[in-house]
């Protein structure tokens with residue numbers, strides 16, 4: 001099939017490439033000329049395992065094209081995917097100006113009936129706005145062309161996006177048109193082989209499904225972080241509790257890892273956006289507001305341990321001039337994404353208190369440098385060991401695989417004092433204590 005994608009960011013690029021790899025002809029349109037030129041040269045704007053060779057292969061074989069020419073894109077695809085960003089407004093609601101601009105562009109140039117698909121995460125009711133925008137532009141053109149709008153949210157995880165796209169566990173299609181449904185079924189046929197993964201529903205339910213999924217996952221995390229705070233105070237170990245409750249299949253082991261807070265471009269934004277939606281419909285979401293509040297507090301958790309360890313309450317200068325090694329900057333492993341990363345909250349608190357950071361991250365150091373620029377209280381180190389050199393303590397914010405089995409005696413010899421603040425519960429507290437470390441982790445400082 002012939003498919004056009006508008007917005008070659010994270011979601012657009014991954015999904016477009018995976019469709020091309022399955023044999024569809026995909027045209028990618030973006031207004032950012034540098035991005036398009038780079039993509040043609042195989043320079044990918046994001047770090048995502050497995051994506052670069054897939055883009056190169058499908059581009060070389062001619063199934064994947066890149067352009068800034070929107071008119072060409074409109075003529076190209078029978079299916080038109082909107083995958084542009086929906087950044088949060090000042091009040092936290094999703095800003096639809098880019099989505100509606102694409103809708104207007106499609107309506108301006110279309111010469112044949114089209115199916116327009118919302119792939120971006122958009123609030124309930126957006127498909128209606130897209131429809132209205134297209135219709136009014138067609139009316140201005142005095143055109144009686146027909147079109148349908150479909151909601152087809154994505155559920156891919158950063159760091160595993162290619163795999164998630166190739167092997168989706170569900171394909172949600174929100175539509176009120178039998179023809180559009182058939183076209184979407186044909187498009188997704190290569191991904192719907194082993195068992196039925198396509199779930200068809202009305203448009204608003206599809207739009208809400210996306211938010212409900214992310215908000216449920218964020219709720220699980222904040223719930224566990226709250227349990228960790230309780231565990232800490234009653235002298236229990238949250239890791240035992242996690243194991244204990246996860247063994248109940250109704251609860252399950254996934255997404256119940258306590259930590260220093262969830263980040264990324266999705267959970268914080270989507271929880272906020274759904275809260276704003278409920279505000280607008282006269283309903284107060286008590287759960288989602290609590291999920292947000294717990295996460296905000298959790299991102300300050302590591303600094304709370306630091307405050308207690310160094311007695312910052314009594315002496316605000318207690319860590320002035322001290323150096324902290326920081327392992328992990330990105331909001332989670334296998335990405336260079338720093339959006340809403342807990343490490344940012346922590347570093348900003350450390351700097352405010354006059355401390356220095358020696359950071360190591362396998363992928364996100366460049367991005368962190370881009371965000372904070374050159375500053376003398378932030379140094380990037382080439383290895384996780386060199387980050388420890390002469391540091392007063394180690395802080396862990398991201399659970400990269402190669403942080404999990406370090407050489408503890410080497411660590412002890414490199415750090416000036418053997419202190420670890422672990423936001424991801426990577427180690428066994430008793431073992432670390434036996435090795436002579438002061439070890440702080442989430443929900444188990446018993």
Ligand code: UGA
Nearest residue numbers: 154155156157158221255256257259262263264266331332
């Ligand atoms: C999330 C969802 O998992 C995807 O299904 C969804 O498609 C995507 O948002 C989206 O809306 O586009 P992502 O933001 O890539 O994906 O990241 P996750 O792997 O879900 O992790 C989110 C955050 O939760 C991370 O900061 C992670 O460290 C934290 N987390 C996750 C925990 O603190 N504990 C857990 O048990 C799991």
